[in-house]
Amino acid sequence: MKNIKKFFVLGLSLIMVSTFAFGCGQKDNTDTKEDTKKEETTDDTTQTKEDDATGDKAKAGGKILFTMSSRDQFLTSMETAATKYADENGVELVVMDSEDDITKQLSHIQTAVTDDYDAIICNLVNTDNSAEIISSAGDLPVVFVNRSPGEANLKADKYVYVGSNESDSGKFQAEYLAKYFKDQGKTEINAVLLQGVLGLENVIKRTDSVKKGLEEAGIKVNYVFEDTAKWDRATAQEMFIQFLGTGKQYDAVICNNDEMALGVIEAMEMQGVDPTKVPVVGIDATAVGCEAIQAGKMAFSVYQSAAGQGEGAVKAAQAIVGGESISTIEGANDDKTIVWIPFEPVDKSNVEKYMK
Amino acid sequence: MSKSFDFKKFLSKNSIWIVLIVMIIAMTFASPVFMTSGNLFNMLITESVIGILTMGIVFAILSKGIDLSPGAIVAWTAAVAASLAQNPDYSDKKFKNLPDLPVILIVLIALAAGTVFGLMNGLLIAYTKIPAFIATLGTQLIARSLAYIYTNSYPIPNLKSSFKTLGQAKFFGFLPSIVLFFIVFVCIAGFMLTQTRFGKNVYAIGGNDQAARVAGINVEKNLVKVYTWGAFCASMGGILLVSRSGASSTTMGLNYELDAIAAATVGGTSHSGGIARISGVIAGILILGILKNGMLLLGVNSYLQQALKGVIIIVAVVFDMRKNVKKS
Structure with a gap:
C-alpha cells in the first residue's frame, strides 16, 4: 500500500514537472x-x-x-x-x-x-x-x-x-585606436584589456590581433590591467569598478565583446567617470552596443554578420x-x-x- | 586555567576568522590600495549577490542536501525583472504596451517567479525522495532554459532609473544598497538559524533525519521551507544584480551556485549535514572575495587565478574536517 502511494506521488510529480517544462517550452517548440x-x-x-x-x-x-x-x-x-x-x-x-x-x-x-x-x-x-x-x-x-x-x-x-576571420575584428579595433591616438599625437598608451572565456579560439584571435595591430601601427601599449570577464556584462562591471579603485591611469579600454564593454561603461557611470573621455571598444555590434555608440558612450565596435x-x-x-x-x-x-x-x-x- | 582553555576553544571555533585576518594583513602589505574604504566597499558590492545566494544555500547544505539551481534562478528572475522595468519611452521594449509599473510590484513579481522553483525543489526532494543533487540540477536546467526562451537569449537593456536605484543607491552617503541587502539577508538567515524552531529543525534534520522524525519534526515540511528560502534568496540576488548592472543577459549568474557552495564550505558548513554557523559562512564569503579582489589588485595572471581559488577551497576544507574529526 505504502509503495503504491509512493509511486503515485512520484508519478504525479513527474507529470507536474513535465507539463511545466513542456508548457513553458511551447515557444521553443517552433523548430x-x-x-x-x-x-x-x-x-x-x-x-x-x-x-x-x-x-x-x-x-x-x-x-x-x-x-x-x-x-x-x-x-x-x-x-x-x-x-x-x-x-x-x-x-x-x-x-x-x-x-x-x-x-x-x-x-x-x-x-x-x-x-x-x-x-x-x-x-x-x-x-x-x-x-x-x-x-x-x-x-x-x-x-x-x-x-x-x-x-x-x-x-x-x-x-x-x-x-x-576573427583576426580581422581585433585588427579593426587596433586601427581605430591607432588613428584615435595618433590624432592626439600619442604613441604610448596605457590600456585595459578584458577577454572572453579563456582558451576559446576567438578569444585568442581577438586578443592577439588587437595587440599585434597596435604594435604594428607603432603604438606602444602598456597593459595596466588584463583579465577575463567571461564575456559577461555584470562580471566586467564589478571588475572594472575594482580596477577604478586602484587609481591606475588608462587611456583606452579594449573588450573582446560588446557586453563587457557595456559593463565597463556602466561601471564608469556609477563611479562618476565620463565614458566619452576614454575610448571603450568592443566587438559584435549588438543592438545594445550600437545604441551606446550612438549615444557616444562606446567608441567603436566590429560587426560580425x-x-x-x-x-x-x-x-x-x-x-x-x-x-x-x-x-x-x-x-x-x-x-x-x-x-x-x-x-x-x-x-x-x-x-x-x-x-x- | 579555565580561562586559557576557553581561549583555545574560542580559537579553534573561530579559526576561519583567523585565516581571514591573516589574509587581510597580508593584502594590506601587498597592495597600498587594498585597505582603502573605496576598495573594500567595491569588494563587498561584488560579493553581495553571491553572499545573498550563500545565505540560502547554507540551509540546503545544513539539511544534508545541496542546491544547484540558484545561479539559473538569478538569470531567470533577472530576465523577468528587466522585462518589466524597461524605460517606458524606450522604443525597443520587450512588452510594447507595458505601463510604468511601480518598482515594488516588479520586485514582487520577480520574487514570485523565482521562488516557485524553490517550492518545486522542496516538494520534489521531500515527497519523491529523489536526491537533492538531481532535483536541483533539474530545476537549474529548467530555469536557465526558461530564461533563454523568455528573452530569446537577447539582453534586455535600458532599465528605468527608479528600478536601477534598488541596486545602485547609497544609504547615508556611503552604504551601497546592495551591501545593505546582503546585511539584511545575513541577519534574517542568522536569526532563523539560531532563534527559530525552523532553524533548530534544520540542524536536527541534517544531523540525523530519522532521529528528527522520531522527535516529532515534520521533515518534509521543513525541507520544502529550506529550498523555498534558497530560491527566495537567489531571486533577490537576480533582481539586485540586474538592477545594478542595468541590463539582463542569459549568462548572468552562471556558476554562481558553485561560488556560493564554495563560500559556505570554506566557512565551515559540513556537507555531511548538521554543522553550520553564519559567522563562519560570512568569513568564507569574505575570504573568497578578498582572494578575488587581491588577485585583481596584484594583477595575478588570469590563467592562474582559478587554480589559486581551488587550492584555497581544498586547504580550508581539509583544515575544517580535521577540526571536526578531533572533536568527535
Whole structure:
C-alpha cells in the first residue's frame, strides 16, 4: 500500500514537472514543429522525385541538415537568416540543436547519413572534433559555419568553411585606436584589456590581433590591467569598478565583446567617470552596443554578420549539392575551401546602418 | 586555567576568522590600495549577490542536501525583472504596451517567479525522495532554459532609473544598497538559524533525519521551507544584480551556485549535514572575495587565478574536517 502511494506521488510529480517544462517550452517548440513540417515536405519531395523520376536534386535545392552547437543571440540570428534564405530558395533545411554536446552533434551527423540528406551544415560544438565529424559524415559534403574546423581539415568544394576571420575584428579595433591616438599625437598608451572565456579560439584571435595591430601601427601599449570577464556584462562591471579603485591611469579600454564593454561603461557611470573621455571598444555590434555608440558612450565596435554567415552557409551547401563550386560565391578564397564573410567596423559615423 | 582553555576553544571555533585576518594583513602589505574604504566597499558590492545566494544555500547544505539551481534562478528572475522595468519611452521594449509599473510590484513579481522553483525543489526532494543533487540540477536546467526562451537569449537593456536605484543607491552617503541587502539577508538567515524552531529543525534534520522524525519534526515540511528560502534568496540576488548592472543577459549568474557552495564550505558548513554557523559562512564569503579582489589588485595572471581559488577551497576544507574529526 505504502509503495503504491509512493509511486503515485512520484508519478504525479513527474507529470507536474513535465507539463511545466513542456508548457513553458511551447515557444521553443517552433523548430520541432518546423522539423515535423519539414518531414512532411520530405515525403512530398520523395514522392515527386519518384513521379518524374528525374531526381533533379539541384532543382529541388537539396535536403540539408544544419546542426547548431547551441542557441544564443548570435547563433539564433544566424539560424533565422539561414532558414529564411533556404525557404526562399527551395532548399529543404532541417535545423537541430546540439546543446553544446559533441555526442548529440555526432548523432545529428549520423542522422544525416542514414536519412539520405545531401549535405550537412555544421556549427561545431568543439573545434577540435572536426576530423571526427568529417569521418562520420561519410560521403556527404560538410559546410562548417562560424567556428572553423582548422585549415588542415578543409577540402575544395567538399569540406568548406563559412565564417568571418576573427583576426580581422581585433585588427579593426587596433586601427581605430591607432588613428584615435595618433590624432592626439600619442604613441604610448596605457590600456585595459578584458577577454572572453579563456582558451576559446576567438578569444585568442581577438586578443592577439588587437595587440599585434597596435604594435604594428607603432603604438606602444602598456597593459595596466588584463583579465577575463567571461564575456559577461555584470562580471566586467564589478571588475572594472575594482580596477577604478586602484587609481591606475588608462587611456583606452579594449573588450573582446560588446557586453563587457557595456559593463565597463556602466561601471564608469556609477563611479562618476565620463565614458566619452576614454575610448571603450568592443566587438559584435549588438543592438545594445550600437545604441551606446550612438549615444557616444562606446567608441567603436566590429560587426560580425550573423545573417551573412547563415545565408553564406546555405549558399555554399546549395552550390556543392548542385555540383557547382563555391568559388562563385562572393568572398570565396582561391583554394575553394573558405567563404569569408567580412567583419565591418562600426563607429558613430555609420552606426545607424547597423541598427534596426 | 579555565580561562586559557576557553581561549583555545574560542580559537579553534573561530579559526576561519583567523585565516581571514591573516589574509587581510597580508593584502594590506601587498597592495597600498587594498585597505582603502573605496576598495573594500567595491569588494563587498561584488560579493553581495553571491553572499545573498550563500545565505540560502547554507540551509540546503545544513539539511544534508545541496542546491544547484540558484545561479539559473538569478538569470531567470533577472530576465523577468528587466522585462518589466524597461524605460517606458524606450522604443525597443520587450512588452510594447507595458505601463510604468511601480518598482515594488516588479520586485514582487520577480520574487514570485523565482521562488516557485524553490517550492518545486522542496516538494520534489521531500515527497519523491529523489536526491537533492538531481532535483536541483533539474530545476537549474529548467530555469536557465526558461530564461533563454523568455528573452530569446537577447539582453534586455535600458532599465528605468527608479528600478536601477534598488541596486545602485547609497544609504547615508556611503552604504551601497546592495551591501545593505546582503546585511539584511545575513541577519534574517542568522536569526532563523539560531532563534527559530525552523532553524533548530534544520540542524536536527541534517544531523540525523530519522532521529528528527522520531522527535516529532515534520521533515518534509521543513525541507520544502529550506529550498523555498534558497530560491527566495537567489531571486533577490537576480533582481539586485540586474538592477545594478542595468541590463539582463542569459549568462548572468552562471556558476554562481558553485561560488556560493564554495563560500559556505570554506566557512565551515559540513556537507555531511548538521554543522553550520553564519559567522563562519560570512568569513568564507569574505575570504573568497578578498582572494578575488587581491588577485585583481596584484594583477595575478588570469590563467592562474582559478587554480589559486581551488587550492584555497581544498586547504580550508581539509583544515575544517580535521577540526571536526578531533572533536568527535
